Amino acid sequence: MAGKESFTREKAKITQAHVKRAQGLIARDALQEAGLEFSDTVCPGLVLRVRRRSGKWLLKRRDSSLTLGDMADLTVAAARVAVEEVRSAERRGLTKSMIALELDVFSRVTAKGIGTEQALDIAFTKPHPDDPVEMSDEERRRRGPWEWRDLVDLFLEMKLPTLKGRWRVQYERHLRRTLDDDFAWKLVQLVDLEDLVKMRDRVARKHTLSAAADSVEAVKAALDWAWRHHAPRAGLTRVEFPWWRERLTVEYASGTREHTPTIEELARTLVLAERFKALGGTRKETGPGMLAALWAVVLTGQRATALTGTLRATVRDWPERAGWKIWTWTAAEMKGAGHANGLKKRARPHALPMPPEALAALDRIGAPREGVYLFPSRVPGKRTTAVGMTQFLDRMKGKTKAARKGGVTLRPEDDLLNAHGIRHWTPHDVRRTLPTFLDMERLGGAGSAILAHARSKAKGDADEERELAQAITLRHYIHSQRLDLKAEGMAIWITAILEAVAQERARLGA
Structure with a gap:
């Protein structure tokens, strides 16, 4: 079985100079063993991945990556725009296949030299007039619909004052672990069992199974609170029962500690x-x-x-x-x-x-x-x-x-x-x-x-x-x-x- 492909990784504010450097490496066939990845510090998640024969723009998450287009087709600015459009489309509930189709059109249109603004109009679906308009974080939290990061912040605002000392710090850590990647920007009403299981598994891999169990219990408590007290704003009005209570689990049981040091x-x-x-x-x-x-x-x-x-x-x-x-x-x-x-x-x-x-x-x-x-x-x-x-x-x-x-x-x-x-x-x-x-x-x-x-x-x-x-x-x-x-x-x-x-x-x- 072939080993997992390795990459040399660099963090930087990506510019066209990085693109030219990547093109030079490909032209000289200088990447025979490992590839090269540039992670953009301006647009979190945007990565320029360069292999021996090609370069691609990616929206990289912890558990998956989404191809935005070829390095030759998208400028740095266009790649950043594509990331924002993908996140906007996901918040509106567009399917993965629809998003992939729009990205393909955007990449091909941009490659023909059409300006970014016009390419956006051609490629990406515009929000329906009845869709909620873009609003500030404060207004969205007041009116809804909430994104996952809103639920985390608002639930902790209520919960933490009821906890004591170090338990307050630990509880906040359990819940904020779930904010990694683009999950933070997903609408609560669109979060499903697959999302929560991926989150659980990611926490277990990065930390421990015990940490995943703690995070799962905090997530359940947050969703319970939103469902009972803020369903309209959280987007949970149509949820008839808290399915996460039975479906989101962790195969972990803390044992009684019996260690007695000498x-x-x-x-x-x-x-x-x-x-x-x-x-x-x-x-x-x-x-x-x-x-x-x-x-x-x-x-x-x-x-x-x-x-x-x-x-x-x-x-x-x-x-x-x-x-x-x-x-x-x-x-x-x-x-x-x-x-x-x-x-x-x-x-x-x-x-x-x-x-x-x-x-x-x-x-x-x-x-x-x-x-x-x-x-x-x-x-x-x-x-x-x-x-x-x-x-x-x-x-x-x-x-x-x-x-x-x-x-x-x-x-x-x-x-x-x-x-x-x-x-x-x-x-x-x-x-x-x-x-x-x-x-x-x-x-x-x-x-x-x-x-x-x-x-x-x-x-x-x-x-x-x-x-x-x-x-x-x-x-x-x-x-x-x-x-x-x-x-x-x-x-x-x-x-x-x-x-x-x-x-x-x-x-x-x-």
Whole structure:
């Protein structure tokens, strides 16, 4: 079987000089092995594809390409006009065969030297007087009919304010993945199952099957919203039932994650994070706030969303235990750290005692000593985030990252975790290791308290919040938050982590 044809690709504002260069390459028979493609930066999707014997203008999409005409027949300006006419025809619902016929006529007429304006009049079907006239984006969104990009923008405008923190960012990413290629300009009323399946498959190829499943669910939600509340503007008035609910599916089921990293794996990761602060071609170092936040996740087992937002002002001394600090979070800060929508789990204020050994360890690795947050980002006044921590671990795992202008940030160090015998883990996995360890130490109750697991009989949110804000008496607050019990578990856990870190430093140093 012959291999897939390869092309050398260049992005540029295509001019007649590029056409002349292509003609010269053909005349010299200089393209015997690979072809050449010029991608136009002025008209997205327009490509001049040059092979050994010929050159053609294409409207290139991710999943398909449409031939506009021969390089010899269309000027650069005429090729750009052809792209716009194709998109206009698709928005009006013309079939592929009709569009191909019009393109053929346009190409042949233009080749005879007839001007572009006249060639347009001859080749392309004019909109019927009863067809909607061209309107601004604002007017089209107000009156309809909506294009797919309109549905995405308007649905997100409604949906995002209802979501919390990083889930808002992730949800928007799921839906905006569908805007690639010319699908964004297609009328919602013309979108069919074939379009949506192609979109699903494209996302799966470019990202993962899990990403495709997320995008499919977001698409279904957007179409449901448009069908129920804005059918006339969306062009869905004649849709009697939401066919996408049953017909658009993904053969994917997320499994329950059961990975529990060992204490040695966690400790070795921390040592590697210290030694490899700059990963990849940019050589940009991980900030001290992010490194400290990763340490804090391992030392405390707290959810990364709440932990990275810890305020320095809410940290207090524990007078009865010299050198100990109490880190605190309000119910609002704890909310959203659990379920995806931040509302399903009843949130309560939480406090965690930190032994002096843990504080000293954070100080030794360079944790910031000033600022609004315990774990500030490099941007003044901003905090580190759970998403940033995930990206930090991804860098250590050797995952590449998309860069500007279609580039890719490589990781020359490759997968540091795998290279050092560490199974991949996420910040949330620490929440399995910590209670497992304390269970073996017969301190299961302390593990549950440290992780803020609910008790069967807990005080109301309002009372606990008032105690935290006003500190009626520190002793009473210590009792209500079970700080003595938490301290017993934290002391043993911190000791185990720091001993493992010392061993890993010595091992890696040797």
